Amino acid sequence: TLGLMVGLHSSTGSKLVVIGGILTIAIADAFSDAFGIHFSEESENKHSATEIWQSAISTFFSKLAIALTFIVPLLLLQLSTAVVVSVAWGLSVLAIFSFYVAKGQKAKPWRVITEHLIIALVVIVITHYVGDWIGSTFA
Incomplete structure (x- = not known):
């Protein structure tokens, strides 16, 4: 979510695009991870159907909830400030x-x-520069 936010901010400078990107990735990533958990738990052949679904559903909602918290600063602050707050x-x-x-x-x-922080910072820096490149190349 952070990489997407930073990349969309640096490529478009649009609050609408950044919020749309967060909502899209929140749903897609939450479903994808929930499906991965479901598939993994199912393939272990150790869990009941109820346990498998509980794991998948809790994964979906926890991932979605965390991702959606990144929208709050965007609703309350100017875009550049909101991105910095969200990264922090x-x-x-x-x-x-x-x-x-x-x-x-x-x-x-x-x-x-x-x-983990170094990896995240590398992703943030790369997506910032990729966003700059996209903005200057395709704008």
Whole structure:
């Protein structure tokens, strides 16, 4: 979601396009991940149909809810400010989830958090420059 937001912002500068992109990716990504969970759980042949559907549905709604939180700054702030706030929010959420993943794996949290934040920042930087290129090439 962050990469999409940054890329759409730098290519179009349009709040409408960024909000439309977030809504589209929120739904598509949530359905895609829910289907992946459904398929994975089903292929393990260890879970009941109810458990499989509960996993898929909870995946869908949790992914959708998180993605939709990125629209709030866009509704309240100017586009450029909203994108910065959303990036900060997204990186914060990623750091928090990474901390809990590290604790669950008994790994050093700072390593897991750093790794995940670096990957996210690389994606954000790349999508910014790709967005700039798209905007200048196809505008």
